Amino acid sequence: xxxxxxxxxxxxxxxxxxxxxxxxxxxxxxxxxxxxxxxxxxxxxxxxxxxxxxxxxxxxxxxxxxxxxxxxxxxxxxxxxxxxxxxxxxxxxxxxxxxxxxxxxxxxxxxxxxxxxxxxxxxxxxxxxxxxxxxxxxxxxxxxxxxxxxxxxxxxxxxxxxxxxxxxxxxxxxxxxxxxxxxxxxxxxxxxxxxxxxxxxxxxxxxxxxxxxxxxxxxxxxxxxxxxxxxxxxxxxxxxxxxxxxxxxxxxxxxxxxxxxxxxxxxxxxxxxxxxxxxxxxxxxxxxxxxxxxxxxxxxxxxxxxxxxxxxxxxxxxxxxxxxxxxxxxxxxxxxxxxxxxxxxxxxxxxxxxxxxxxxxxxxxxxxxxxxxxxxxxxxxxxxxxxxxxxxxxxxxxxxxxxxxxxxxxxxxxxxxxxxxxxxxxxxxxxxxx
Numbered sequence: 146x147x148x149x150x151x152x153x154x155x156x157x158x159x160x161x162x163x164x165x166x167x168x169x170x171x172x173x174x175x176x177x178x179x180x181x182x183x184x185x186x187x188x189x190x191x192x193x194x195x196x197x198x199x200x201x202x203x204x205x206x207x208x209x210x211x212x213x214x215x216x217x218x219x220x221x222x223x224x225x226x227x228x229x230x231x232x233x234x235x236x237x238x239x240x241x242x243x244x245x246x247x248x249x250x251x252x253x254x255x256x257x258x259x260x261x262x263x264x265x266x267x268x269x270x271x272x273x274x275x276x277x278x279x280x281x282x283x284x285x286x287x288x289x290x291x292x293x294x295x296x297x298x299x300x301x302x303x304x305x306x307x308x309x310x311x312x313x314x315x316x317x318x319x320x321x322x323x324x325x326x327x328x329x330x331x332x333x334x335x336x337x338x339x340x341x342x343x344x345x346x347x348x349x350x351x352x353x354x355x356x357x358x359x360x361x362x363x364x365x366x367x368x369x370x371x372x373x374x375x376x377x378x379x380x381x382x383x384x385x386x387x388x389x390x391x392x393x394x395x396x397x398x399x400x401x402x403x404x405x406x407x408x409x410x411x412x413x414x415x416x417x418x419x420x421x422x423x424x425x426x427x428x429x430x431x432x433x434x435x436x437x438x439x440x441x442x443x444x445x446x447x448x449x450x451x452x453x454x455x456x457x458x459x460x461x462x463x464x465x466x467x468x469x470x471x472x473x474x475x476x477x478x479x480x481x482x483x484x485x486x487x488x489x490x491x492x493x494x495x496x497x498x499x500x501x502x503x504x505x506x507x508x509x510x511x512x513x514x515x516x517x518x519x520x521x522x523x524x525x526x527x528x529x530x531x532x533x534x535x536x537x538x539x540x541x542x543x544x545x546x547x548x549x550x551x552x553x554x555x556x557x558x559x560x561x562x563x564x565x566x567x568x569x570x571x572x573x574x575x576x577x578x579x
Contacts, residue, residue, distance in 0.1 A: 188374070189383035190301050197297040197373040198290060207286035214275070214282040222272030230257035230438065247443035257438030257451075267427040274420035281413040288406030295571035297373040299564060304366035305382050306560040310553060311359040314352055317549050321349045324545070328538055341538040348542045352549070388566045393573065394499060398492050404573045405491050411484035418473065418480040425470040431457045495572070498565050505562035512555045520548040 198204055235251040242248040325345040328337055371378035393401040402408055433456050440449040459466060527544040530536025 186380055187383040188377055188380040190386055193301045193374050194294050194297050197293055201293050203289050207289040211282035211286050214279040218275035218279050221275035222268050225261045228259040250446045253440035253442050255438050255440040259436035262433045270423040270427045277417045277420050284409045284413050291406055291571055298567040300370040302563040304370050305385050307362045307366045310556050313552055314356040314359055318352045321352055344539055391570050398495055402491055408487050411487050415480035415484050418477040422473040425473040429466045502565045505558055508558050516551055520551040524548045
């Protein structure tokens with residue numbers, strides 16, 4: 146019957162054509178949604194960097210330090226706290242009025258309030274210096290974050306390339322085991338020797354030993370990454386991103402390196418030294434203090450009120466205030482010299498890293514253009530000659546070994562280039578993430 150549903154006494158039955166359509170629809174739905182439903186989580190480089198910053202206590206400590214500096218900056222521009230004074234003056238200690246606070250006319254119970262009137266220019270200078278401390282704390286936080294990002298990226302890249310090396314050795318072991326099988330087959334047919342079998346097995350064991358070392362390096366790299374990102378370090382890694390130098394490396398390095406954490410820190414220290422000079426200059430002007438006191442005497446006597454003004458006498462400025470100012474000026478010179486020296490050192494360091502990057506790029510191009518194809522062609526030629534009976538198995542094994550060495554060396558160069566990239570890409574806190 147050409148219908149989809151058939152009624153029977155024992156219930157509803159689906160026609161074969163409808164069941165086929167249902168199966169096809171189920172297969173299609175699984176093909177569409179299975180990759181997203183059953184996909185294994187992976188750890189990308191960007192996620193590792195973000196997770197490391199989120200869980201780092203170093204970053205939290207730097208943020209607390211910056212908050213402390215901001216709070217201190219607010220207090221630095223305020224007047225000193227007033228001073229409350231309580232006193233008992235001229236209390237008799239002998240005679241008929243001893244220890245009486247009311248019978249002697251000179252005995253007074255006093256309550257006073259004193260306030261230091263710090264000059265506005267001094268308070269402003271101290272406030273500006275505290276603000277420089279806030280800037281220094283912010284720079285320290287950025288430096289901590291940049292260092293954390295760099296170390297996390299280095300750990301992630303190291304594990305990624307160690308895993309690539311492991312995969313390379315695994316593929317070579319599979320090929321080497323095929324060579325063992327081929328040698329055994331030729332030996333059984335009378336066309337080979339036991340020496341060739343032993344040589345092939347020895348090659349496999351050497352590769353397995355290299356694989357064991359690669360497994361150890363992967364485990365060590367995972368442990369190092371776990372130090373920064375926690376348990377997610379054991380997830381499968383995402384594919385490596387394209388490594389391109391940040392855009393700032395193409396401009397004037399001296400301008401961009403002003404954002405370098407160490408140079409920015411030195412610049413802020415120089416600004417603090419300048420603020421110390423302003424504070425020392427302001428200190429050459431004396432501050433006044435004012436005090437108001439109310440004194441109570443016995444009931445037979447009048448109460449008293451007193452007003453006092455005081456000011457320090459800077460009678461030896463050339464040996465005190467002037468010396469302090471000269472010391473602060475010398476501190477500015479020291480801070481400026483340190484900043485300029487750091488600028489030169491880091492500019493030379495960045496130029497060296499850029500030269501290293503270009504060298505690695507050229508070597509990788511050479512490997513891809515000639516060394517790898519030649520090694521692969523040599524292996525293929527040795528294998529063809531061996532299969533045709535005109536070549537020996539040791540030549541095949543030697544060619545395979547050389548090809549593995551070339552591929553491993555290329556991976557090592559690529560890892561060194563990636564390390565240079567991480568050093569440059571996370572050198573500045575405001576990097577573009579290229």
